Amino acid sequence: MRVEIPREKLEKWADYLLEYSLDGISKDDVVMIKGEPITWPLIYVLEEKVIKAGGIPDVNLVPPDNDRGKVWSATMARYGTLEQIKRVPQWHIERYRAMTKYIEVLGAEDPSLYSNTPEETTRAIMQEDEPIKNIRLAKPWVLTLYPTKGFADLEGMTLERFTEVVVNASMVDPRLLDELEEDIYQVMRRSKTMRIVTRHPKEKRELELTMSIANRNIVKCTGKRNFPDGEVFTSPDANTVEGEIFVDLPVSYSGVTIRGIYLRFEKGRIVDYTAEEGFDTLQKIIETDEGSHRLGEVALGMNNGIEEVLKHPLFVEKVGGTLHIAIGASYPECFIDQEDSEFAKQQLEEFYKKGIANKSAQHVDIVTDFRPGGTGQAVYLDDVKLEIKDNIWVVPK
Structure with missing residues (x-):
């Protein structure tokens, strides 16, 4: 059909x-x-x-x-x-x-x-x-x-x-996202750390995941690579990712739904993981290579025009009031400014060697809902606790 x-x-x-x-x-x-x-x-x-x-x-x-x-x-x-x-x-x-x-x-x-x-x-x-x-x-x-x-x-x-x-x-003009994302973009640019608080629904306890985003390029997404779009993202220093997170929104990967993901990081590496549904597929993703045991992206969803939350990553990760992380490869543009220059390429290789940036055959986005009813509890950029208004992230005045 x-x-x-x-x-x-x-x-x-x-x-x-x-x-x-x-x-x-x-x-x-x-x-x-x-x-x-x-x-x-x-x-x-x-x-x-x-x-x-x-x-x-x-x-x-x-x-x-x-x-x-x-x-x-x-x-x-x-x-x-x-x-x-x-x-x-x-x-x-x-x-x-x-x-x-x-x-x-x-x-x-x-x-x-x-x-x-x-x-x-x-x-x-x-x-x-x-x-x-x-x-x-x-x-x-x-x-x-x-x-x-x-x-x-x-x-x-x-x-x-x-x-x-x-x-x-x-059908929505993607240029409208530029102004919508500006405040979040600016506060991320100034921030050195990001702290994500979620709640484990079965164990009834709060989880914290921390990472450094200092000196990283922050990217506003307004339809240049994904369409529709709506997120502000960066790649953290992969070595600094520490703690736990619960990811509640279902995502579809290779025709399989993965839901209810728990991850624990130590010294930048995933050392424990579970899923309420699709565990075998999650295991395939994480065990692909060394880089797929690490974090390649963190991003805030900023599109309040998506009518329903879908499982497809292109849509679910853009929903306003969500946060997603990516298992696997980092984005080079978050570490260097001119990807084609020899100096930038050498810089990037140094980041890879030190484990600050991350290489992997995988880059799989998984999404936590911070709107009412979701397992997401709070997101802090340094000491600034972000808020959700009209289904998008905002910086408190």
Whole structure:
């Protein structure tokens, strides 16, 4: 079953992605547009607009059993050997090198096709995919979510309602977020530490997670990379993360729902973890590599225009009044200013060597709700306790 979205809405959506998120298309651009065939209505409009702008579209249609078009599919994970997985075709790598800009249209026909794969081969595929992921992350990129029945089923929603939520959020001008996020952005820039207080619902005790964000770049997210958007984030000094956190909002990963996550950090490393649902999947994530035992991001959700809290990370992490952390890779832009300069690259390598920044094949966002009823209790930036007003984080006056 495929959803029908009016052409004028698809055009508006595509214009935001091409003209705003990617700053326009020129005749020199090769734009990779990646997604499953079920997302074709939006891919087609994007392809058409790239051509009309004088650029070259590279439409990369993803098999339904391949989660986000990784270097190999779930079929390889189930039946392939480690030796086969390492034989990544050179043309695949060159395809990513050849593009200048990247759009990924998320949306699955049947997420169960790539769920519950063997741990060893799944981990090997993630590791082989990491260099290709890094190629695309070094270029202008944006992700968006197209509504499908497969994802609607994961949310426990009708396709019609799921489509309304996704499309309505994708029609909002992302430039409105800039002013909305400014106060939080400024106080994060001035802060040296972040303290997160949550409550363990079963053990009935408060948990604290602390970390240093001193001298880190703070990033306002206003639709340049995720669409829709709405968060202010940074990557902490990974070595300084200490304590415990409970994460209550469900997230979907490779077609599996993970819910009720508890993490304990010692000297920057996850040393204990549980999940009320999806523990095996959480274990696969954390045990991927050394970096997936560490924290790569902390962020505050700032979008109060999302009508319902969805499990999909692109949406749930943006909801105003939430906080998310990411298991896995840090964001280089939080540590250096000019990623292309040799000096910046050397700086970043030093951060990696010292464990301040974090390398991993994983970067998985998990979200705690600080609105009434959630397990989140308080967030402090230095001594400033943040507040929630109109479903977004605010700095107290």
